[in-house]
Amino acid sequence: MQDRIIIFDTTLRDGEQSPGASMNTAEKLRLAKQLERLGVDAMEAGFPASSPGDFEAVKEIAGVIKNVQVTALSRTSKEDIDQAWEAIKYAVDPRIHIFIATSDLHMEWKLQMNREEVLKSAIDAVRYAKTFTDNVEFSSEDGSRSDRDFLCRIFEAVIEVGATTVNLPDTVGYAFPEEYSALLSYVIKHTPNINKAILSVHCHNDLGLATANTLAGLKAGARQAEVTINGIGERAGNTSLEEIVMSLYTRNQLLPLTCGIKKQELYPTSRLVSMITGMPVQANKAIVGANAFAHEAGIHQDGVLKNPMTYEIMEPETIGLSSNRLVLGKHSGRHAFNVKLEEMGYQLNKDELNRLFKRMKALADKKKEILDEDLEALLGDEILRVPDTFKLEYLNVVSGSGAVPTATVKLIIKGKEEQSASLGVGPIDAAFNTIANMTGTKCKLLHFSVNSITGGMDALGEVTVRLKENDIIALGKGADPDIITASAKAYINGLNRLAYLNLNPVRKSE
Ligand code: KIV
Numbered sequence: 001m002q003d004r005i006i007i008f009d010t011t012l013r014d015g016e017q018s019p020g021a022s023m024n025t026a027e028k029l030r031l032a033k034q035l036e037r038l039g040v041d042a043m044e045a046g047f048p049a050s051s052p053g054d055f056e057a058v059k060e061i062a063g064v065i066k067n068v069q070v071t072a073l074s075r076t077s078k079e080d081i082d083q084a085w086e087a088i089k090y091a092v093d094p095r096i097h098i099f100i101a102t103s104d105l106h107m108e109w110k111l112q113m114n115r116e117e118v119l120k121s122a123i124d125a126v127r128y129a130k131t132f133t134d135n136v137e138f139s140s141e142d143g144s145r146s147d148r149d150f151l152c153r154i155f156e157a158v159i160e161v162g163a164t165t166v167n168l169p170d171t172v173g174y175a176f177p178e179e180y181s182a183l184l185s186y187v188i189k190h191t192p193n194i195n196k197a198i199l200s201v202h203c204h205n206d207l208g209l210a211t212a213n214t215l216a217g218l219k220a221g222a223r224q225a226e227v228t229i230n231g232i233g234e235r236a237g238n239t240s241l242e243e244i245v246m247s248l249y250t251r252n253q254l255l256p257l258t259c260g261i262k263k264q265e266l267y268p269t270s271r272l273v274s275m276i277t278g279m280p281v282q283a284n285k286a287i288v289g290a291n292a293f294a295h296e297a298g299i300h301q302d303g304v305l306k307n308p309m310t311y312e313i314m315e316p317e318t319i320g321l322s323s324n325r326l327v328l329g330k331h332s333g334r335h336a337f338n339v340k341l342e343e344m345g346y347q348l349n350k351d352e353l354n355r356l357f358k359r360m361k362a363l364a365d366k367k368k369e370i371l372d373e374d375l376e377a378l379l380g381d382e383i384l385r386v387p388d389t390f391k392l393e394y395l396n397v398v399s400g401s402g403a404v405p406t407a408t409v410k411l412i413i414k415g416k417e418e419q420s421a422s423l424g425v426g427p428i429d430a431a432f433n434t435i436a437n438m439t440g441t442k443c444k445l446l447h448f449s450v451n452s453i454t455g456g457m458d459a460l461g462e463v464t465v466r467l468k469e470n471d472i473i474a475l476g477k478g479a480d481p482d483i484i485t486a487s488a489k490a491y492i493n494g495l496n497r498l499a500y501l502n503l504n505p506v507r508k509s510e
């Protein structure tokens with residue numbers, strides 16, 4: 001059996017289904033290019049039949065990505081398969097990924113179909129997809145709760161008509177590792193033609209077992225792992241790509257499998273996903289969390305100084321976490337700036353680099369040292385950029401004990417300068433009220449958070465907001481040493497993204 005596994009990344013599809021994780025086409029494209037750099041074997045770019053926006057995004061990605069199989073998800077209907085194919089037909093190595101639920105629970109209550117109908121539907125779909133491409137994957141949704149003999153029957157049948165990958169998902173994150181591995185072993189033993197296809201695993205993290213289950217599945221004989229960056233995905237998420245890759249690398253003697261991932265790209269990819277989706281990575285997240293390589297206890301620090309292996313099972317440099325804290329400042333030139341961004345793993349075009357350099361210089365006038373985190377905050381602003389329907393020109397807030405918080409705001413609205421003032425219960429509320437009155441937005445503020453990026457009195461404040469209007473949810477980010485200005489910038493960025501999404505709908509919630 002081959003010992004190189006296929007890494008199938010579904011951040012752009014299952015990952016994007018996380019509540020609040022939303023990407024527009026430009027952001028998806030940027031992430032797709034980073035996934036290619038990371039070295040994934042296949043990327044699931046989306047579910048084209050789910051919305052015109054998804055269709056367009058998948059089509060653009062398929063046209064640009066050259067070294068990775070681009071996959072489109074599809075139900076079993078001909079209409080879905082036609083749309084999936086239309087979106088990926090120009091990809092270098094297009095894959096159609098067909099799924100249908102196979103557990104009795106899902107078949108009875110969700111599909112209202114019996115086993116024979118589901119079997120026929122799966123066979124017909126794979127046969128039809130094969131008329132477009134050789135590369136067809138079949139997934140038995142809720143596979144881990146399906147009757148195991150029915151699973152073998154349906155896998156045998158779809159392989160017979162040409163499925164090249166069969167995937168057995170733990171859709172609701174219910175399985176235990178031994179149970180999942182036993183099910184896969186059973187399927188391998190009782191599906192006569194299983195050797196003609198790659199067996200794949202796809203796990204969700206509802207019980208915090210997604211990584212353990214995926215490793216158990218690989219140990220049992222699966223050779224494709226379906227994963228997402230930072231483990232984002234439906235509900236509690238999917239198996240995290242970085243955890244699988246680093247588990248295989250760190251414990252290779254226990255599970256001697258390899259993959260094509262470039263490990264130094266793990267950390268930059270994680271940062272990019274967090275930036276684009278607005279989903280922070282929890283500090284104690286394995287591999288890529290802020291504390292993953294931090295040693296607080298004195299005994300640990302002492303041990304690590306004497307020999308890092310005492311408490312570090314991996315080296316931070318392996319995942320692309322640079323130990324070199326080259327600090328930029330007022331006098332840094334363009335060269336140091338470009339080198340720094342490259343070291344951090346960001347690939348920007350010339351315009352983006354120029355804009356960012358100017359912003360770095362402006363920040364350096366206010367803040368002595370520009371750390372990686374400051375640069376990331378500025379990068380976040382650039383990466384989340386959409387056309388400016390509204391632009392902040394001026395903000396003045398009066399606040400303090402005894403004063404009624406009042407904000408005066410000057411905005412450029414569709415090219416015209418306007419000014420207004422309003423009150424609020426606090427300075428940020430006053431700024432938001434003024435901006436809302438001026439722009440006429442009826443959006444609801446779903447989420448507001450302020451993060452002090454580097455610590456210290458002159459730290460940059462990064463504000464993230466999530467806004468909802470007409471069923472569309474948009475993320476907004478703003479960074480500034482003044483947190484009221486950062487808040488206003490984030491709010492305006494969110495409004496610009498709402499305006500952009502109203503014109504370019506992606507999915508219902510972005
Ligand atoms: O979790 C799941 O079952 C899925 C399938 C569509 C593969 O995401």
Ligand code: ZN
Nearest residue numbers: 014169171202
């Ligand atoms: Zn899934």
